Structures are given as C-alpha cells and as structure tokens.
Amino acid sequence: MSDSPQQKPERKRSGVEEVKEASQFLYRILAEEVFNDQPAFSEKAVQVLKHHGTYQQDDRDRRREGKTYIMMVRVKVPGGVLTWQQLLAQLDLCDELGNATARITDRQDLQLHGVLKRNLREAIQRINEVQMTTLGACGDVVRNVICCPAPLRHDGVREELQELARAVTRHLLPRTPAYHQIWLTDPETQEKQLVGGQADPEEVEPIYGKTYLPRKFKIALGLLDDNCVDVYANDLGFVAIVEDGRIAGFNVLAGGSLGVTPSNKNTFPALAKPVGFISKDEVIPIAEAVVKIFRDFGERGDRKRARLKYLIADRGIDWFRQTLEQYYGRSIRDPLPVSVRGFDDHIGWHDQGDGKWFYGLNVENGRILDRDGFRLKSAIREICQRFQPGIRFTAHQSILFCDLPENVRPELEGILREHGVPLSEEISQVRRWSMACVALPTCPLAVTESERVLPGLIDQLEVELARLGLENERFTVRMTGCPNGCARPYNADIGLVGRTVNKYAIYLGGRLLGDRLGELYLDTVPLGEIIPTLRPVLTLFAQHRQNGETLGDFCHRIGIQKLRELCAANGGQGVAIAEGMESETC
Template sequence: MSDDKSKKVSAVEKIKLASNYLLEPIPQELADGTDHFGKESIQLLKHHGTYQQDNRDERSKEGKSYSFMLRTAIPGGIISSEQLLAEMDLGDEVANSTLRITTRQGLQLHGVLKKNLKQAIRRINDVKLTTIAACGDVKRNVMCSPCPYKGDPVYDQMQDLAERLAIHLTPHTGAYYELWLTDEETGEKHQAGGSNGQVVEPIYGPTYLPRKFKFAIGLPGDNSADVYTNDVGLLAICENWRIVGYNILVGGSFGVTPSAKKTFAAVAQAMCFVTPNQAIDVATAIVKVQRDFGNRADRKVARMKYLIHDWGLDRFKQKVEEYYGANLPDPRPVVVHGFNDGMGWQAQGDGKWFYGLNVENGRIKDEGDFRLKTALREICSTMAPPLRLTPHQSIIFCDLAEKDRPKLFEILRRHGVPLSEDISNARRWSMACPALPTCGLAITESERVLPSIIDQLDVELDKLDLKDEVFTFRMTGCPNGCARPYNSDIGLVGKTAGKYTIFLGGRVCGDRLNFIYKDLVPEEEVIPDLVNVFRYFKEAREQEESFGDFCHRQGVEKLLAACDTVPK
C-alpha cells in the first residue's frame, strides 16, 4: 500500500479481494442467460483476457449492444501458422469476422457474444495459446524485438527471456481453468490447476497489482519493442555476439486523464544493470515493490510511474534492492540508436529468409478487393511458415527459402494485398488503436480514419518531395495512449468528439516524449496543420535531421510562430 498506510482502497480493490482469486461471481453470471456481466465480473474478466464492450454503432432504442473483446497473450509475438489459422477461424465463427494484431504483439477478437466466450477461450487454449493475463492488474503480454535473426544469437536469447518471464509472472489461480477449460459433461479440467480459484498467488497475492504492468525487451540498436513505454524495460547489453546483461528501465507508461492534472505520460528511466541470470529475480522484486507500495486508493495514479515520481528513483531502487536481497550496480552508459520494424525480405543468417508484411493498423480482414485474411489462410495452409507479430501491428513470415519468395508475393498480390515495398513510409510507420465503435474509452475515431489521413498526407509529402522521410505517426481515440502516441514523431490523440490534440517532437527510437503542438484540432484541419510544419521542416532542417528531432529542436513556440500563420 502507499506510504501513509491508509486503509482506503478503490472499489476495484474490494472486488478483487472478494473474488476468491479472480473467480466469483463470474460462474453464476456466465450461466444466467443474459448478454452481459455485472460490474464486479467486468473487472475480474479483464484478468482472464476479455473486456465487455458496447458497440455504439449498433445501439438501439432497446439499449446497448453488448459484446466482448478477447485478447490472446503471445510473448514476443511468436506464433505458428496453425495457431493463426485457429484464431482466424474463431473470428469467422464467433466474432466480427476480423482479427487484430495488437500494439503489444498479441491478437484480439472483437464482437464475441457472451454465450460464445467459453467456447472461444477453450479453443484458443486447444492450440496452446492463452488469454490469461492478456488484460487486468497483472503483467501484460511481454514484448520483445521480433526479428528472427539466427545469425545473431542475441535475438534468440531475448526471445527466450520473454517466454520465461511471461511464464514466471502468469497468475497461478485455478479460476481460469475452472471457468473456461472444464469439460461441462465430465467436469474434467483440460489443464492442471487448483480448484475453486483457491490457489494463493506467490507473487501477486489476493488483490494482484494496483494496476496493469507492462514488460518489454529490446536492444540499443533495435528498440522495436518500445522499452521506454513500459513499466519495466530490459535493454540488452551485448559483447561479442552475446548478452552480458540488461539495463533495467522503470516507470514508463502512457495513460493520461486530461481532467486529472496529477496524471502524465512518462518514459522509463534507467535504474540498474543486471546479469542475464539476475533478470527474472530483479523483475520479480520490482513487481513486488509495486504490489506493496503502489496506490490502491486511486486507480488514476496507480501505475508504477507515480510511485517512482513520488519516491524518486534512488529510493525506489533501494526498495527494489531490499526485496531482491542485494545491491544492484548502476546502468551501463548506452544510448538507443535504432528501430528495426522487420519489414521486407531479409536474410535470417542461417541460409533462410523472412518477410515482414505491413498490416495497416493490425486489422486482418477481407474487404472488397483487399482480402488479407484469405491470403493469410492460403499462406498458412500451403506454406505453413512460423510467424512473428510485431509491436507495429504487422506480421513476419519466417524460415522461408529463396524459392518461396515468388509464391508468397503472388498470393499476396492475387488477393489485393500491398507488399511492404509498395506502401509509403508514412503508412509503414503509422499505427492506431481500435477506438470507436467498441472501445468504451474512445472519444473519437482512430483506426477507421487514420488510413484516409495517411492518404491525404502522402499526397502532400509527395508535393514537398518528402515522401522518403521516416517518422512515426500514431493515433488514439482517447488519451489512454494504447497506440503509444506520446513518444512518436507525430501523435494524434482524441480529445473530444471530432477533435484531436497534435503532439510533435518524439522520435522513431522511442526514448523521448513529444509535446503538445496544438489542442482541440478538428479532424479536417489536422493535415493542413501538419503540412505547414513539414513545409517549415524542409526549409529549416539541419543536414540529415529527422522530422521528430527538428520539431524537438525548434520547440512549440518557434514552430507555432513559423507555421501557424502559413495559409492552409
């Protein structure tokens, strides 16, 4: 609990404590014949990997249209063709016929009805995947730089740590197995687990964490996992083609409540250096410090960044050392300098190849002449490559032979799917959250409008001869920042209906926050405002200076003075 030892806790804390380790009252409501759950179960279901949502496009006079988002946690984004086929089948059979790659390398089904939840979760587990801890007040999906470079053992070492860390920090409660994986006729459980949820959680305890908790693993030369945006980032330090340790970064988080001035976005700070053998134990100690001292009275300031802000990094590190049982050395002096999104045709280093396919906003669907879902079915059925999901919502086909390249490209082109080489840089480096109509927090559109915004921007960048510039462009329908807009070169954040806050000055490497350039900008004015900044960038940039670095150097006052008077 917090420093003042206050016994006051939020309503969610009381729900977790009374739940018998995430179980009650879900069983009764799961069988009550209604299309929705009550407020207690809604909070608990997040830990099982699902959110109750209301489709605002389908509301009627009779009331809300309830369905569920179901998320699969996939450490490092490593998944097989068989598993992806199973998820796409579920999308067709019990969801809205699409599948979505998340910004944390997982998968989401949307539009699942309550009556189909158990079937869907059980079938996900049947193909050796899981939804447990994909949401909720626990560790979320562990991210990792996804490229399958076999000539560089560092990538395999990072991905192995992501898998072990995910297993180590998965909740132990048997509630998940009892609710979703028990045979209804025989009562037989499909996986080992305690009964009635009465398993004491050795790491989390009966009330789990004060808020969600995110991990990511990356490299100074490849921060595609966006380690600075996580509660804990592990930045691999390498010598002679092996990882000698990790800089532990703490306190990253992007959720903001504009009406609450006490909330803020933060990038993580380097706390210490650990050896590979220490990494999981130190990570566990950090989780336990947040468990015991994070704010359980006010969920708006319950993330670990607020504990570090209140205590200071030195005091926080001392407490982690106390829980770990030893002093921890200072972090190594390294600087993040690269971001590899894994797109295109690349050598793995073992004689095989991989191909990174850009999936716009992560949405796997068939729509008109664009038939990505059907293309992926053919690829996964006939070629069956191992797959990686990326932190930019795209997909990598692994272990390909040189002779596979024409077949892969032919399948994609035949189904109207643009190759990564065929799309603009602006589109390649963009991403959006789902937002409307299903996300309960969404204020404005995001996923459904970003493609048209990129269409407009591409035209203007071509006129300015800036189409080859690389910059991250991220959009969210609310300030919670699920698409990580606060460290991007350009961030668009929904502020009120049809209006956005424009953020500028982050950078591709992701280790710097951007700043508010303009607030409450109507959607139709976003591109004219950005074009004015790009025009100034072309005129006043330094040699080889990136767009984000230019905006950061200029600052908001100079940008406004130079750009806000330019006719739109």
C-alpha cells in the same frame, strides 16, 4: 530474493480492489455468471473477467437500437511468436464466433472481436486447445511480455530474448486455478475444486496476492540497435547490452507509461528511467521484485494514478532503487551510459542467417480482414497452408512469415497480389510507420475515431509529403481515440490524441527511437484541419532541416512555442523568419 511485507499504510481502496478480493482469486462473481442466460456480465464480473483476458464491450454504432454486448478476447503471444497452425485456429475463431476480423496489437497479442457471451467459453477452450492462453492478457497483472520477434539467427541474440520473454511470462502468470476451473473444466465439478476464501494467498498467488496489482503492468525486452518494442514506454524494460555477439547483461529501465487522464492534472505520460545493470540470470528475480514493489506500494485508491510511473515520480528514483535492492536481496550495479540508437520494423524480405528467409508484411493498424478488393485474411490463410511458415507479430502491429526458402518469394508475393494486398515495398513510408488504436465503435473509453479514420488521413498526408519531396522520410504518426495512449502517441514524431468528437490534440517532437516525449503543439484540432495544420510544419522542415535531421528532431530543436509562432506568422514560408529560426537552439 527478499520478499518484503507491505510497508505502505492502509488507505481507502477503490471498488475494483474490493471486487478482486471478493472474487477469491478471480473465481467467484465471474463463475456465478458464466452459465446464466443473460447477454452480458455484471459490472463486478467484468472486473474479474479482464484478468481472464476478455473485455466486455458494445457496438456503439448501434446503440440507438439498444446495446448489443460483445466480447473482445485477447490471446497472449509472448514475444509475438506463434505457429501457423495457431494463427489459422484464431482466424477460424474470428470467422465462426467473432465478427470475422482479428487484430494484431501493439503488444504483439492477437485480439478477436465481436464474440457473444454465450460463445465465450467455447472460444477460450479452443484457444487453449492449440496451446495458447488469454490468462493475464488483460487485468491488473503483468500483460504480454514483448521483445523483438525477428528470426535473425546470425548471432542468436534475438532467440535468447525470445526465450527469455517466454520464461518471464511463465514466471509471472497468475497461478490461480480459477481460469482452468471456469473455462476448461466440466461445470459440475467446478464448485468442488474451488479455492476457498480462507486459502493462504502465499500458496495460491505468491507473487500477486489476493488483490493482484493496483493496475496493469507492462514489460519489454529491447535492443540498443533496434528499439522495435518501444522499451521506454513500458513499466519495466530490459535493454540488452550485446558484446561480441552475446548478451553481456541488461540495463534495467522502470516507470514508463503513456496513459493520461485529462481531468486529473496529476497524471502524465512518462518514459522509463535507467535504474541499474544486471546479468541475464537476474532478469526474472528482478522482474519479480519490481512487480512486488508495485503490488505493495502502488496506489490502490485512485486507479487513475495506479501505475508504477506515479510511484517513482512521488518517491523518487533513488527510493525505488533502494527498495528494489531490498526486495531483491542484494545490490545492483549502476546502469551503463548507453541509449538506444536504432529502430527496425522488419518489413520486407530478410535473410535469417540460417539459410532461410522471412518476409515482413505491413498490416495497417493491425487489422486482419477481408473486404472488397482487399482480402488480407484469405491471403494469410493461403500463405500459412501452402508454406507452413513460422509466424511472428511485431509491436508495430505487423506480421512476419518466417523460415521460408528463398525460392518461394515470387509465389508468396503472387498470393498477396492476387488478394489485392499491396506488398510492403509498395506502401508509403508514412503509412508504414503509422499506427492507431481501435477506438470507435467498440472501445468504451474512446471519445472519437482513430483506426477507421487514420488510413484516410494518411492518404492526404502522402500528397503533402510528395509535394514537399519528403515521401522517403521515416517518422512516426500515431493516433488514438482518447488520451489513454494505447497506440503510443506521446513519444511519436506526430501524435494525434482524441479530445472530443472529431477533434484532436497534436503533439510534435517525439521520435522514432521512442526515447523522447513530444510536446503539445495545438489542442482540439478538428479532423478536417489536421493536415492543413501540419502543412506549414512540414514545409518548414523540408526547407530548413539540418543534415540528417528527422522531423521529430527538427521540432524539438526549434522548440514548440517558436514553431507555433513561425507557422502562425507566415505559414512556414517566410525566408526572413526562417533565417532567424535557423539560429535557434531550443
């Protein structure tokens, strides 16, 4: 594979770029502060710390008492696959060193919250002791590589994807010894092992170089009949083309990302575009080539535009493909004319195809905790200890208990019931397909609530849907506490995006398949007005949908402007207006 030198003219770099270079491959600045007696890291050290898998935060609910600094530690779980022993070790950590909760992310990671700086080194050491890592879970590198986690072994396709996700992860991990030196080595020997400032970047970080990537980079492996990883929302996507039960190759997609900065009009959400078709053996070299293109050409002055989607938007998909072929060293074929056609959240009981079963448990917003009347964490502990299942996390923040004999079904369900955990079959469709980011009180970017208020919002929405006879409809509701899009709201049927305190933008017209962006319906809607605002939209949908039409497809067909007019004029009830609406082809 060709490794073309940087061809982009030198531009002004952001302060973060200078910090990364000064860190000497993610060591200095951070290493100097790990063992001091301060309760927090400096701003410069925080930028380096991210690459080691940790964000520094504070409890915003307690700011009047003074800032209480805490760490969010993210454990990388390629493809969402881990063992029951590894999961129990993380639950022990969240009890002993964190705030007693853990959280499954929408990238199949596991986050520990509330870790104090003085306990951070112990937490990371214990994570590594069970053969897991936090390296590259955050920061300007390739993040967790995701794929369908379901252990469906009828044809072996998903197992191939899961192994490929691990292989891509291994290949694109940062190679600096700084992680091992800082967290896993005796402090007295660290300085002797430090990579010097004059070290050759090609020897230390042959893929990333001395300043790593301009910003984060996300990769997903998807399936045409099951886009459970939202492959279009990633910087780089590989969609498996399956023929006769085997992977014949992959369509390569590039340029997806849903983050937006409202104050910067040159930022926008984007879905990945098809670039070419490749064989399975080409996945890793193509991934490396794309990462290097982003490394060499990505924006390093304005971090708000430092994503692959902006590079492709500015230079064009044709330029990107030509450059990819140059970096790869050979031509690639045109993408096949196919698109995704299904999405399975893998909830409930499923035959694995090998004589065993798995059970998919919906975990609302990914939060694993115990509280009065609902002891999910304790239930998971008992299930792990009693059945020793394989564990998988989904990109929809849920958990799969795998490799179970069929006869344990009543016992496993009994454990959940005893702990006040509803079975997946007992929750509503709208709750099952909802998702929220963390937001307040810990995310520093949040402008309003998300995870803490979405369950109550779903309570209200369930009432409206039952009244309209829509309780069995499958559509996505995703909520974020700011416009950065961590819960992927912009391609959902209903996207709720925090704008300011207790006010949200409502986006409509995306869909479960994840291959279409929604459009802004109304801006700055107070939290208490979200359900009344959606009520006429849902009423129109219930009365005038076409056969088999989903909520997102309905809103897209009618058109957002027409939908606003209909709902404003008649509350979604008028027959005359609705008759005119039915002829619309927007």
